[in-house]
């Protein structure tokens with residue numbers, strides 16, 4: 153059956169359906185209609201699980217989901233409905249989150265270098281919390297939004313391994329933070345806290361300990377200067393899927409210990425974080441179509457020539473697959489996020505099936521558009537499909553349509569028990585669906601749901617934002 157999150161249809165399944173079988177169904181559908189475009193399939197239940205796991209494992213820290221990571225409206229809506237808050241970096245992101253019925257107080261404008269027009273917009277929209285890391289930003293804020301609640305972003309220690317470093321662009325050296333605090337004081341601005349980001353895809357939990365310790369020092373400097381310091385923001389950097397370099401559990405234990413030591417609960421400081429990858433990476437699976445293929449043989453110089461006819465084992469052939477999505481689309485994560493992707497055949501492959509040295513290329517005319525340079529794959533034909541798991545973070549959010557190539561069509565699903573746990577009021581719709589009555593909608597739709605419910609059942613509601 154289908155439910156709706158905003159305008160997005162969500163397939164509600166009894167639990168036990170594998171993502172693989174769900175992709176097979178969508179691909180079979182696409183084939184029937186002659187479709188050969190990529191598909192990306194979001195398991196919303198996975199996001200619910202991640203959110204709940206966060207609340208269980210790091211209960212003192214409120215998550216502000218980093219919208220930049222994946223601004224898909226179904227993702228934002230289900231997180232909003234679960235009670236998550238949001239980290240936005242621009243006017244458009246703020247607008248998108250507000251349009252979900254989220255209160256401005258649930259948003260942090262976490263971009264230390266903001267466009268003036270966007271600060272003006274934040275002021276109008278009442279999004280008060282915002283980060284800064286330089287003096288000219290303070291002057292902008294003073295003239296455009298003098299009552300903003302400022303959070304000073306400091307540079308984390310750089311001696312820890314991360315997938316994507318952010319310190320080269322943002323964050324004041326903690327040793328210099330005092331100058332910024334003094335500048336804010338002299339401008340009569342309101343600094344309410346300290347933030348940092350250890351780097352995305354943190355590979356050493358100790359990075360958080362060192363950064364929290366430094367944040368404490370800067371926090372105390374703020375208190376000494378008379379600021380009403382009430383917030384610590386520990387940023388993002390949390391792993392997104394089970395195969396990540398370190399487990400979320402390992403990080404959460406270390407983070408909890410460091411917070412208890414440097415920001416004990418009795419002090420009453422509000423603790424927040426800006427997880428992006430953690431919430432969404434594992435929720436999305438991308439299926440790509442083989443749109444073209446070349447079989448080539450390597451000569452002794454290592455270059456290749458095209459083979460006529462089917463390859464034989466002795467030819468040592470290499471296969472070049474051209475697929476329906478590439479680095480200008482969802483695989484931009486290979487460039488910007490330094491991601492590694494894992495390709496899987498959608499069709500059944502026997503363990504004994506022969507594999508061939510292969511490369512996988514995107515659909516554009518650019519030679520840089522290569523997804524995998526060297527991977528062993530069983531032979532595939534044009535029209536067959538591969539899929540990639542863990543494609544929810546820093547993929548579709550930054551995908552372009554360069555060369556006129558289309559971004560993947562999006563589909564969503566959720567296990568029924570998880571869905572009705574989040575949207576108990578939708579159960580009514582589930583039952584009515586069984587009896588031929590219209591479905592209730594969920595989500596922003598929580599709004600719509602109540603509207604629909606009141607239309608159906610004559611009740612009113614006063615939900616404005618939450």
Ligand code: PLP
Pocket residue numbers: 218221239262263318349351352353387388389390426427428429430
């Ligand atoms: N917060 C800020 C300010 C960021 O720049 C980013 C990512 O670049 C994030 C949060 C999300 O980080 P992650 O996806 O590693 O959790």
